[in-house]
Structure formats: structure tokens, C-alpha cells
Amino acid sequence: MGAEEGFVASVVGTPVKRIEDQRLLRGKGEYVDDLHPEGLLHAAILRSTVAHGRIVSINVKAALAMPGVRGVFTGEDIARDSGGSVPIVSLRLAPLPELEPFGQPVIANGKVRCVGEPLAVVVADTAGLAEDALEAIEVEIESLPVVPDRKASATNEILLFENLGRNSPITYTAAKGDAAAAFARAPYTRKESFRVQRHSAVCMEPRGVLAVWDGAATKMTVSGAAKVPFAGRRILARHMDLPEECVDLIESDVGGGFGVRGEFYCEDFLIPFVARKLNRPVKWIEDRRENLLTSNHSREIDIDIEIACEKDGTIVGLRGHAWVDAGAYLRTSAAIPPRNVAQFLSGPYKIANIHVDSSVMLTNKNPIGTYRGPGRFEGDFFRERLVDMAAKDLGIDRVEMRRRNLPTDADMPYPLATLNFPEKKEELDSGDYNITLDRCLAEIKWAEKAPLQGKPDADGRYHGLGIGCFIEGGAAGPRENARMVVDPDGYVSVFVGSTSIGQGLVTVSVQIASDALGVSMDRIRFYHGSTTYLKEGFGSFHSRSVVMGGSAILDAAKNLKAAIRKAAAARLNCAESDVTVGAGLAASQGARTIPLADLAKDGLSVEGTFANHHHTYAYGSAAAHVTVDPRTGRVELLEYVTVEDVGRIINPLTTNGQAVGAVVQGLGGTMMEHLQYDEHGQFLTGSLADYLLPTATDFPNIRAIVLENSPSPNNPLGTKGAGEGGIVPVGGVIANAVANALSSLKAEPRELPLSPPKIWALIQQPSA
Amino acid sequence: MKLPPFEYAAPATLDEAIALLAASGGTAKALSGGQSLMPVLAFRLASPSLLVDLRKIPGLDRIDIDAQGVKIGARVRWRDILDDARLRTAFPLLPAAISHTAHYQIRNRGTVGGSLAHADPAAEMPGIAVACDAQLVIAGSTGRRTVAAADFFTGALSTVLADDELIVEVRFPAWPTARRWAFEEFAMRRGDFALAGIAAWYDLDSGGRATNTHIGVIGACTRPQRLAKAEAALNGKAVDAAAILSAAKAATESLDPPGDLHASAAYRRSLAGTLLERALQRASS
Structure with a gap:
């Protein structure tokens, strides 16, 4: 399958157990809080308890006088040292000049716009003493009226940024064909409103930053980086007024990423700043309350959506307006959920005419960012619910309706709606989408279970089936880099700009390197992420690391073989073309062979890169069988099956694990998780007793089937990003199953989460 | 933190x-x-x-069972209750309820006295104490006193315990073998605080009618309490579908639960009725 010359799939495609686990399961992992450099100090952050207000005064005198306190820093201190104003962190992805002013100041100065916003940093000998000192800081904030939701935001009566004159920084539009004409013509249309609640990834390990300043060497070294260390370095260097080469971000082991960890947050500036200021190593470890309150939120989108169909169920138009509650500031990845919900609202279906607006609305809540399947989870819930409703109206079987609109090989590449600001065209790359649908139906025994639909069992629980189809984008550009060095012992060290966020990066990358080089996996040393390894790296997001990092490894392997030929030719005094590179990278000419270790003396070091602007689109279908207890509103998941074609499987174990984990995470967002605020912008769910996550025992019956029928034409491995697909359709699939179960009670879910009280309320007030 | x-x-x-x-x-x-x-x-x-x-204070970790009933020391942990095979016959309602208390690790440490003193309206132990006419033995600077569980809880996280008092023991009256009983609880996830829970029991008179009915509720209330109207709806009646429905109706009508971010008042009220219905169906079958 489209492999590079010399690439022989041997370990690629096999269920190699995760290399990472040997270390992690023995407690040998090294997380940022495991680091204890000499002279370490600890930081704690005073956060606003007011959602919207003007800072009148912050008095730190008493805190500074407390035992063990080494420094207290406020916005004024940081502004003074930063050229007069507090640094603002703005968009990393899809930036636009007009969005810059809505970025987040690293610490509040003058105004607070959400609960949790940093007001002061205390540095002390221990984390406990630092927290004690927080209580001694006197803060006076003059409260302002609060913008609690996107509707209040839209009135612009209360402004978060008075000088900018509006609460909505931008409205994106994704368009294709002529939606207005299609709707005017169509024999059937239906308009609906749906809503997804604010929730986000909750990593088992909270965020953490350790900053070590070496004044003599002018070097800032920051540990705890993840996801995008090079981007983090760029931002930090700029705001600390240092050249990039004076800043290193070191990747640590992480207890979960999911898009949330590793973006550049306020603390990623504040901790290095205070470390330099005090000339001491400083560590900050987020606690769980801070984690729920200040790590990126996501998903809070509601939509007015309309579908237009022919009588036979062919979808001819899709239009609507999505409203994204973005919180108080536009952080690094804030543009992605609103962009994605517009561009990918059509999902896997062939729809000729699309017009979707997506308005970013600021509110006095914690800012949003990307969370696994950003904008796609939400969009799939909206679209798949609407497809079910349309099928019912049209009297068409809902599976048949989907089949009628899915693309096949003959349609590829198939264009999606084009997004404006900045313009972004997208097309589905390959695949026959009916294959995953059929496989999914077969796996869950849809036909066999169909008679149960909508019927109560002996215990009074109604059975329901749900289905949904999805796509998963991957392989974000612009490029990724790798470096390979032959070590003196003949092992090969592989360095790549991808980062490990728990997805099994080391295992799959070493598998690819092993086959590309013809060297066994145990003779490869693998290094990733940190800014010390490469000149440039792009990290792990948008399901990109296998495609981008893996392809960069292929390129480096090709270059390494050429370098080996060249070095061997010099030694053997023959032409490079006469040299054969064999197993173990031993080079030979005729009967003469040089082992790799011997060539290492010649300094074999190469780089490789893979540049790509064509995204990959894995695709699939998912189905669920649920029961609903109408008396309590409890949904029980009897079975869930997801089937996804990822183009080429590097490792069936890790791919399967990613899919199942993503489904569980999606079930949490569908049924339990809800970051709640009251009308005053006060945060209500600051502990895991109130923010409910799925646990290992909640959803035991999930199966993931991963296929590789349709390789991507856009990269030499033919593989597609595959870490997010599992989560994308869950909301729609479960909601469709619940609607199906409760069809006789006329309960149609239009909002998540489908918690027992919400479903019970739906049954009390039915609507068609 | x-x-x-x-x-x-x-x-x-x-x-x-x-x-x-x-x-x-x-x-x-x-x-x-x-x-x-x-x-x-x-x-x-x-x-x-x-x-x-309190970990070094001796004698607070005993479970004593005799003809008068069951005495449980304040430092008895949830897992001690679940591990004690005697309780499954001597006071079966208690382990049935405690099996819903939190999770494995918490059950290894959480104690009877701590839960009673904390007085969370959604906690099982206070609910069982109230539903089963338990007496709490309390020691303080001026000596010991005994308080009925029904008088002990004054509101959410609020009791009659003085600052210088400690719960020493909780005493349950003897439990007849023939007693009909059930415990039903509903939480968002197993081990979470109950959105509502019902402990129900009654004895049967010679005519097969319910007598001495006790129905306690947790979660759907600001403090654990008995539902007198629901009890009255059952006493003197054969526990059949009609009696069960009337008891459940009386229960929902007499409850005025608070709503919070997890569930509305209306939901909790309805849920308590549903759970009572299910508890009585189980107890009577």
C-alpha cells in the first residue's frame, strides 16, 4: 500500500504490546511532579472568585510576611516587567489579527472576566505554605453585571471588552453550493434546535509546570510540556523577551492529553516568569479544583439547524447557525470547535448545498479549547438526531436514509463545505462508507434486535437502537520532522517532533521505524517532543502523529540508508550504488560487510521531513442498544459497537484501545459530564463528586472494529489519523437510541447530557 | 488543595x-x-x-449482637459491617444499605460515627438509623446521654451533637426473622450520593396485614426522615399492588425535597415514590 521503497511491513500491522507500559506499569514513569531539582520552590495561584469585575486593589503585604513565602506577584508586577502591559496569549491555531485582542492576559490586570482567572502568584518553600499565603492576600473587586450565556452575550448590553465594542469576536461560515435555492426547491424540510452542554477532557494527572532559570547561561528550561512543545516555546520566548534558542520545553510523561493538556496556558508563562524573577526553580501542580475550573472547557454549542431532502431521503441541503459559548477569552485552540462545527456539520454525508454560520460568543466563564473530536462530537449529535427525525417524517428506514447519502469510492475525493476566515477547503480522501455501515449493523445484529425497538421488557424498561455515521479528520500540517542517529553500539536513535500524550506514540513510531530501517524494534531508541531534540517540531493534535510523524520517520529512514551507502562506499572504496544495505542496516559490497556499529564512527546523522496539507479522513459507523427506565430516566447501555476504517492499521492493539477509550469518554459527555455555572458566573462543579466521569465499570459492553480497506492517498503509509473517531458519534448514537426506545412516549432528546433527571423530565413533557 | x-x-x-x-x-x-x-x-x-x-481509643470498633438487638461502635467501618456474616440475618437491612455506601477504598476507612455526625441527608447510615428507631449513645464532658436517631438530625449536616460530644455507639432494636424489608437507592453512578433512597420494612399480623411499618427516606429530603403518611397507608392492609401504590402516592405527596445541580425537586420526589414502590414490591414478594 503506497509504501516507500525499501519499506517492508513486518511489525507494522501487528499487535505489538505497548513499549511504554513496561516502564509506566512498574512505576518508572516520570511526571512533572516527580521532578525535584535542588532549591525548588512551589507556586500557588490566587484566582478570582468574581466572574466579572474591576480590580480595585490587591494587597499582598500580609502574604509576603508569612513564613516560607519567597515572593508574591500580581498583574501590576508582571506588566512592569513586560514592557508596561501584561502579555496576552492568543490563538495558536487558525489565528486572525482581529481575534488577537480577545486573547487571555496571563494574569488579570484591571479587570477579571471569569471565576478562576489568576490574580496573584505566591511562591513559597512548600505548596502548603503557598496556599496558606493565598488566604492572606486582600483583594477588592468591584463586581460588574455578568454575561452568563450566549444569549445575554448577543445583546452586547454588557461587554467583556468595553474597548472592542462587541461580545462576538467572529462568525465563521462554511458553505457549498446554493443552500437557499436548495431549500426553496426541496419537497421536505425540517428545522430543529439542539444543544450540547459544557464539558471537557478531565485528565487523571492535572497540569503542571516546572521552570528552571539559569541566569549565567541565559537558559529557561520548562518541564511538563506536552502536545505542542515547540509552539509553547515560541509563545514563551516571545513573552519573556528571550530568543527561542534560550528556551527549552521538556516533555514529561503525562496522565492524559485529549487536546486539553499542553496548550499554552497562563501558568505556562507565570511559572517561568517567577522562576526567572526569583532565580530559583519553581513548580506549580494544578489541583483538581483548578483543573475543573481553569483547564480548557469545551463543547458548549447550540444550533438552529435545518435539513432539506428529496422524498426518497436524499439530503439536498443543510443549513443553520451554531452558537459557541466560548467563555471569557480566546485561548490558543479556541477557534477550532467553532470552525469544525460549521465545516464538519455535514459529516460523512454527500450534501450538495450547505450554509452554516458559527458565531463565537464570549461569556463570563472559563475559556474553551479543543477536546478530542472538537466541534465534531457536537456536530454529529446535531446532524444524526436530525437525520433520524427526517427519516421518520419521510417514512424511510433510518439506516436506509443514511445509506442513500453516504459516499463510495466513485465519489472520492469528495468536497466538504469551504470555511472562510481564513479560507479552508477540505475533501474526504478515500473510502466506501457503506462498508463500515454494513459491518456495524452486522456486528450489533441490528436486524435481529430490530423487533425490540420501542418495546418495554418484563421490568418495564424500553429497548432502543441507535445508529450514527461519522468522519474523523487527521494529519494536520504543515509538516513534521524526524532525525536519526546511529549510536556507537549500532543502535539507531530516532528523534521526532511528535509528542506522547498517552496514545502509544512510542510503540507505533518504533514499529514504523523498525520496518522502514529493517532493524529490530529493540535496537531503536526513541525520543520525542522536547525542543532539545530537533530544530522544529509540531507535536500531537488533530490525530496527526502516525501520519505526519510516521511519514517523517520514513523519510529519515530513506536518508539514513543513503548515508549508510555513502559511508560504506568510502570505507569499501566502491561506488555507492554497489553498496547493499541489508538487515540490521549492515552494509555490504559483494562478500565484504560492515556492521552498523563500525559505521557509527563516521557520524551517521540524518534528518527527514514530511510536509502535507491534505488531511486524512477515517470514517465509520457506530450503533448502540440501550434500555431506558421511564420511571427513573436511567439509560443502560447494553451494547455499543463502533466500526472505523483508518486506511492502514499500524498497531491493532493501540488503535482498538484508542477507539474504546474514546467511546467511553464520549459516553461520559453524553450521559454524565456537565461543567455547570449559575447565573452569576459562579462555578458549581469543582470536584469529581459533582463533575461525574465514567468509571471503568460503568460501560462494560463496548466493541471497536477497525478496518483498513481504504488507504489514504495523501501519505506514503496510507494511514489515517485514528485517535478521535470513537468519540465523535457517541452523542448522536445514544440520543437516537433513547429516542427510539421512547418513541411511544414521544420523548425526543434535543439536549445533552442524557442524565436520568433530564430523560425523566423529557418523558413528563413529551413533544413530537 | x-x-x-x-x-x-x-x-x-x-x-x-x-x-x-x-x-x-x-x-x-x-x-x-x-x-x-x-x-x-x-x-x-x-x-x-x-x-x-479517635484511632487510638479502644472499644469503639465492636459489633455486638444479642437478644436486645445490635450495637455498633462509632469506629466500625463500612467494610466491617459488610464483612460481618451475623448481620446478614441479625439485621439484614443494614448491610443491604451499606453496600451502596461509596466505593471500596472509602468503605475501608469511613466509619459509622463519622457518617452519623456528618449528617449528610443522602448518606445511608443516618437513614437506616432513623428508619429503624436507632438510639445513639453520646459521650460528653458532663457524661453520657442517649438520643433517638429521629431527634438527632436537625437538618442537612446538622445534629444535636455538642462541640464537646462524641458518638460512642448506635443501638438498633432486635430484628425479627420474619420481618419483610427492602432497601432501594438510586444514584448517578453506583457509590455516588443517593438522589433518593428508601428503606422500608413491616411486620405481618396474623391476618397477613402490614403492621409496624417503617419507611425511611434519604436523598430526597434535607435530613433523613420517616414518611408517616406512607407508613399509615400500609398499616393494617395486605401489601398488594393497590396498597403499594397508595403508599407511594402518600410518600411523594409528603416529600418536599430540595433541587440541586444534579436533580430537580420534582425528579427527586417522583424518584422516591418509584423507589418506595419497588421496595415494597420486593419486600412483599
């Missing part, structure tokens, strides 16, 4: 513990299993001057 500063003492006797509590003038807190207190401290919702750890 580091604990606020406090002094710590682990006295060897009950009298010493009470003396320390009394001397602090209300600023000390007793520490038993710590499963409610520690999170409160981590969130800095309380900053006691002194924690009086």
Missing part, C-alpha cells in the same frame, strides 16, 4: 478526647475515618484549630 494548618492529637482514651474537644471551645474537630472531613479541609471549607484523631 493542601490542608490548612492545624494541631493534631491522638488521645488514648475517650475522656482525653472529650477533654481536648471541650478545651478548644468549639474550634476542634474529631477525626474518625476522615472520608468527609479530609475533603472539607482540602477545599479549605473549614480550618479547625485541632484534629482529635
Whole structure:
């Protein structure tokens, strides 16, 4: 399958157990809080308890006088040292000049716009003493009226940024064909409103930053980086007024990423700043309350959506307006959920005419960012619910309706709606989408279970089936880099700009390197992420690391073989073309062979890169069988099956694990998780007793089937990003199953989460 | 989430513990299993001057069963209750309810006295104490007193326990073997605080009619309480579908639960009725 010359799939495609686990399961992992450099100090952050207000005064005198306190820093201190104003962190992805002013100041100065916003940093000998000192800081904030939701935001009566004159920084539009004409013509249309609640990834390990300043060497070294260390370095260097080469971000082991960890947050500036200021190593470890309150939120989108169909169920138009509650500031990845919900609202279906607006609305809540399947989870819930409703109206079987609109090989590449600001065209790359649908139906025994639909069992629980189809984008550009060095012992060290966020990066990358080089996996040393390894790296997001990092490894392997030929030719005094590179990278000419270790003396070091602007689109279908207890509103998941074609499987174990984990995470967002605020912008769910996550025992019956029928034409491995697909359709699939179960009670879910009280309320007030 | 500063003492006797509590003038807190207190401290919702750890005080960890009933020491842990095979016949309602209490790790540390003193309206132990006419033995500076569970809880997280008092023991009257009973609870996830829970039991008179009916509710109320109207709806009647429905109706009508971010008042009220219905169906079958 489209492999590079010399690439022989041997370990690629096999269920190699995760290399990472040997270390992690023995407690040998090294997380940022495991680091204890000499002279370490600890930081704690005073956060606003007011959602919207003007800072009148912050008095730190008493805190500074407390035992063990080494420094207290406020916005004024940081502004003074930063050229007069507090640094603002703005968009990393899809930036636009007009969005810059809505970025987040690293610490509040003058105004607070959400609960949790940093007001002061205390540095002390221990984390406990630092927290004690927080209580001694006197803060006076003059409260302002609060913008609690996107509707209040839209009135612009209360402004978060008075000088900018509006609460909505931008409205994106994704368009294709002529939606207005299609709707005017169509024999059937239906308009609906749906809503997804604010929730986000909750990593088992909270965020953490350790900053070590070496004044003599002018070097800032920051540990705890993840996801995008090079981007983090760029931002930090700029705001600390240092050249990039004076800043290193070191990747640590992480207890979960999911898009949330590793973006550049306020603390990623504040901790290095205070470390330099005090000339001491400083560590900050987020606690769980801070984690729920200040790590990126996501998903809070509601939509007015309309579908237009022919009588036979062919979808001819899709239009609507999505409203994204973005919180108080536009952080690094804030543009992605609103962009994605517009561009990918059509999902896997062939729809000729699309017009979707997506308005970013600021509110006095914690800012949003990307969370696994950003904008796609939400969009799939909206679209798949609407497809079910349309099928019912049209009297068409809902599976048949989907089949009628899915693309096949003959349609590829198939264009999606084009997004404006900045313009972004997208097309589905390959695949026959009916294959995953059929496989999914077969796996869950849809036909066999169909008679149960909508019927109560002996215990009074109604059975329901749900289905949904999805796509998963991957392989974000612009490029990724790798470096390979032959070590003196003949092992090969592989360095790549991808980062490990728990997805099994080391295992799959070493598998690819092993086959590309013809060297066994145990003779490869693998290094990733940190800014010390490469000149440039792009990290792990948008399901990109296998495609981008893996392809960069292929390129480096090709270059390494050429370098080996060249070095061997010099030694053997023959032409490079006469040299054969064999197993173990031993080079030979005729009967003469040089082992790799011997060539290492010649300094074999190469780089490789893979540049790509064509995204990959894995695709699939998912189905669920649920029961609903109408008396309590409890949904029980009897079975869930997801089937996804990822183009080429590097490792069936890790791919399967990613899919199942993503489904569980999606079930949490569908049924339990809800970051709640009251009308005053006060945060209500600051502990895991109130923010409910799925646990290992909640959803035991999930199966993931991963296929590789349709390789991507856009990269030499033919593989597609595959870490997010599992989560994308869950909301729609479960909601469709619940609607199906409760069809006789006329309960149609239009909002998540489908918690027992919400479903019970739906049954009390039915609507068609 | 580091604990606020406090002094710590682990006295060897009950009298010493009470003396320390009394001397602090209300600023000390007793520490038993710590499963409610520690999170409160981590969130800095309380900053006691002194924690009086009860772990060294002897004699508080016993479960005694005799003809008069069951006595459970304040330091008995949830897992002790679940592990005690005698209780499954001597007082079956209790382990049935406690099996819903939190999770494995918490059940290894959480204690009976701690839960009663904390008085969370959604907790199982206070609910069982009220539903089963338990008596609480309390020791303080001026000696011992016994308080009926029904009089002990005054509201959410609020009891008649004075600052210098400790719960020593909870006493349950004897449990006849023929008693009909059931416990039903509904939580978002197994082990979470109950959105509602019902403990129901009754004896049968010679005519097969319910008598001595006790119905206790947790979760859908501000303190654990009995539902007198629902009990009255059942007493003197054969426990059939009609009687069950009338008891459930009486229960929902007499409840005025608070709503919160997890569930509305209306939901909790309805849920309590549903759970009572299911409990009585199970008890009578």
C-alpha cells in the first residue's frame, strides 16, 4: 500500500504490546511532579472568585510576611516587567489579527472576566505554605453585571471588552453550493434546535509546570510540556523577551492529553516568569479544583439547524447557525470547535448545498479549547438526531436514509463545505462508507434486535437502537520532522517532533521505524517532543502523529540508508550504488560487510521531513442498544459497537484501545459530564463528586472494529489519523437510541447530557 | 488543595478526647475515618484549630449482637459491617444499605460515627438509623446521654451533637426473622450520593396485614426522615399492588425535597415514590 521503497511491513500491522507500559506499569514513569531539582520552590495561584469585575486593589503585604513565602506577584508586577502591559496569549491555531485582542492576559490586570482567572502568584518553600499565603492576600473587586450565556452575550448590553465594542469576536461560515435555492426547491424540510452542554477532557494527572532559570547561561528550561512543545516555546520566548534558542520545553510523561493538556496556558508563562524573577526553580501542580475550573472547557454549542431532502431521503441541503459559548477569552485552540462545527456539520454525508454560520460568543466563564473530536462530537449529535427525525417524517428506514447519502469510492475525493476566515477547503480522501455501515449493523445484529425497538421488557424498561455515521479528520500540517542517529553500539536513535500524550506514540513510531530501517524494534531508541531534540517540531493534535510523524520517520529512514551507502562506499572504496544495505542496516559490497556499529564512527546523522496539507479522513459507523427506565430516566447501555476504517492499521492493539477509550469518554459527555455555572458566573462543579466521569465499570459492553480497506492517498503509509473517531458519534448514537426506545412516549432528546433527571423530565413533557 | 494548618492529637482514651474537644471551645474537630472531613479541609471549607484523631481509643470498633438487638461502635467501618456474616440475618437491612455506601477504598476507612455526625441527608447510615428507631449513645464532658436517631438530625449536616460530644455507639432494636424489608437507592453512578433512597420494612399480623411499618427516606429530603403518611397507608392492609401504590402516592405527596445541580425537586420526589414502590414490591414478594 503506497509504501516507500525499501519499506517492508513486518511489525507494522501487528499487535505489538505497548513499549511504554513496561516502564509506566512498574512505576518508572516520570511526571512533572516527580521532578525535584535542588532549591525548588512551589507556586500557588490566587484566582478570582468574581466572574466579572474591576480590580480595585490587591494587597499582598500580609502574604509576603508569612513564613516560607519567597515572593508574591500580581498583574501590576508582571506588566512592569513586560514592557508596561501584561502579555496576552492568543490563538495558536487558525489565528486572525482581529481575534488577537480577545486573547487571555496571563494574569488579570484591571479587570477579571471569569471565576478562576489568576490574580496573584505566591511562591513559597512548600505548596502548603503557598496556599496558606493565598488566604492572606486582600483583594477588592468591584463586581460588574455578568454575561452568563450566549444569549445575554448577543445583546452586547454588557461587554467583556468595553474597548472592542462587541461580545462576538467572529462568525465563521462554511458553505457549498446554493443552500437557499436548495431549500426553496426541496419537497421536505425540517428545522430543529439542539444543544450540547459544557464539558471537557478531565485528565487523571492535572497540569503542571516546572521552570528552571539559569541566569549565567541565559537558559529557561520548562518541564511538563506536552502536545505542542515547540509552539509553547515560541509563545514563551516571545513573552519573556528571550530568543527561542534560550528556551527549552521538556516533555514529561503525562496522565492524559485529549487536546486539553499542553496548550499554552497562563501558568505556562507565570511559572517561568517567577522562576526567572526569583532565580530559583519553581513548580506549580494544578489541583483538581483548578483543573475543573481553569483547564480548557469545551463543547458548549447550540444550533438552529435545518435539513432539506428529496422524498426518497436524499439530503439536498443543510443549513443553520451554531452558537459557541466560548467563555471569557480566546485561548490558543479556541477557534477550532467553532470552525469544525460549521465545516464538519455535514459529516460523512454527500450534501450538495450547505450554509452554516458559527458565531463565537464570549461569556463570563472559563475559556474553551479543543477536546478530542472538537466541534465534531457536537456536530454529529446535531446532524444524526436530525437525520433520524427526517427519516421518520419521510417514512424511510433510518439506516436506509443514511445509506442513500453516504459516499463510495466513485465519489472520492469528495468536497466538504469551504470555511472562510481564513479560507479552508477540505475533501474526504478515500473510502466506501457503506462498508463500515454494513459491518456495524452486522456486528450489533441490528436486524435481529430490530423487533425490540420501542418495546418495554418484563421490568418495564424500553429497548432502543441507535445508529450514527461519522468522519474523523487527521494529519494536520504543515509538516513534521524526524532525525536519526546511529549510536556507537549500532543502535539507531530516532528523534521526532511528535509528542506522547498517552496514545502509544512510542510503540507505533518504533514499529514504523523498525520496518522502514529493517532493524529490530529493540535496537531503536526513541525520543520525542522536547525542543532539545530537533530544530522544529509540531507535536500531537488533530490525530496527526502516525501520519505526519510516521511519514517523517520514513523519510529519515530513506536518508539514513543513503548515508549508510555513502559511508560504506568510502570505507569499501566502491561506488555507492554497489553498496547493499541489508538487515540490521549492515552494509555490504559483494562478500565484504560492515556492521552498523563500525559505521557509527563516521557520524551517521540524518534528518527527514514530511510536509502535507491534505488531511486524512477515517470514517465509520457506530450503533448502540440501550434500555431506558421511564420511571427513573436511567439509560443502560447494553451494547455499543463502533466500526472505523483508518486506511492502514499500524498497531491493532493501540488503535482498538484508542477507539474504546474514546467511546467511553464520549459516553461520559453524553450521559454524565456537565461543567455547570449559575447565573452569576459562579462555578458549581469543582470536584469529581459533582463533575461525574465514567468509571471503568460503568460501560462494560463496548466493541471497536477497525478496518483498513481504504488507504489514504495523501501519505506514503496510507494511514489515517485514528485517535478521535470513537468519540465523535457517541452523542448522536445514544440520543437516537433513547429516542427510539421512547418513541411511544414521544420523548425526543434535543439536549445533552442524557442524565436520568433530564430523560425523566423529557418523558413528563413529551413533544413530537 | 493542601490542608490548612492545624494541631493534631491522638488521645488514648475517650475522656482525653472529650477533654481536648471541650478545651478548644468549639474550634476542634474529631477525626474518625476522615472520608468527609479530609475533603472539607482540602477545599479549605473549614480550618479547625485541632484534629482529635479517635484511632487510638479502644472499644469503639465492636459489633455486638444479642437478644436486645445490635450495637455498633462509632469506629466500625463500612467494610466491617459488610464483612460481618451475623448481620446478614441479625439485621439484614443494614448491610443491604451499606453496600451502596461509596466505593471500596472509602468503605475501608469511613466509619459509622463519622457518617452519623456528618449528617449528610443522602448518606445511608443516618437513614437506616432513623428508619429503624436507632438510639445513639453520646459521650460528653458532663457524661453520657442517649438520643433517638429521629431527634438527632436537625437538618442537612446538622445534629444535636455538642462541640464537646462524641458518638460512642448506635443501638438498633432486635430484628425479627420474619420481618419483610427492602432497601432501594438510586444514584448517578453506583457509590455516588443517593438522589433518593428508601428503606422500608413491616411486620405481618396474623391476618397477613402490614403492621409496624417503617419507611425511611434519604436523598430526597434535607435530613433523613420517616414518611408517616406512607407508613399509615400500609398499616393494617395486605401489601398488594393497590396498597403499594397508595403508599407511594402518600410518600411523594409528603416529600418536599430540595433541587440541586444534579436533580430537580420534582425528579427527586417522583424518584422516591418509584423507589418506595419497588421496595415494597420486593419486600412483599
